[in-house]
Amino acid sequence: MTFISAIALVEAIEQTLGLQAKIKWPNDVMIDGKKTAGILTEIKAEMERIYYIVVGIGINANNTRFPKALRANVTSLALEAGRDVSRIQLVQALLHNFERWYQITKQNDIEHPFERWRAYSCTLGNRVHVNVGEETLEGLAIRLGANGSLYLLLDSGQEQEILAGDVTMVASV
Known part of the structure; x- marks a missing residue:
């Protein structure tokens, strides 16, 4: 919803x-x-x-x-x-x-x-910080999952599924 x-x-x-x-x-x-x-x-x-x-x-x-x-x-x-x-x-x-x-x-x-x-979306295709509990992840927001989750491409090359969290856009330099 x-x-x-x-x-x-x-x-x-x-x-x-x-x-x-x-x-x-x-x-x-x-x-x-x-x-x-x-x-x-x-x-x-x-x-x-x-x-x-x-x-x-x-x-x-x-x-x-x-x-x-x-x-x-x-x-x-x-x-x-x-x-x-x-x-x-x-x-x-x-x-x-x-x-x-x-x-x-x-x-x-x-x-x-x-x-x-x-x-x-202003999230997809951009670098973001995502606060998930005590952890902060940074990566490229690459896609939306079928359940509404956000997928990040981390700098390590690994994809990370985010089910909930606070997103902050990373400013371009």
Whole structure:
């Protein structure tokens, strides 16, 4: 659900504001390298049954002031668009897009959303640091696994599958 939520939000931002947003694995929406939204998902399930899925989406919509410590890394839709954002229009577009992508995945078409996610990714093809617990890995983000995992090509030449972690883009020199 995190993936289709991110796709739906990126499309809603483009549809309502004309802004080009990107997805940073696994759950951030970025504009020009700055975070503008985050998605959290909680699920309770067993092997054959999903009891519930909760998706929370936090969007910096009309914020124009951020703490000094965050200014280099965050932005808002209003700052990027140069005008106030209609949250109603944005949420309507988001829900419409989410429903469309949900129906696609409900028909067991997982590859189509993954293709779209890859197209919107600002992670794939870039060097990243990934904090996984106490460990930090650095490598080239090379692909997305069928389960939504991120694959890194480490400097040793080994591929490492990442199921969860915090990603930081490594600046080019």
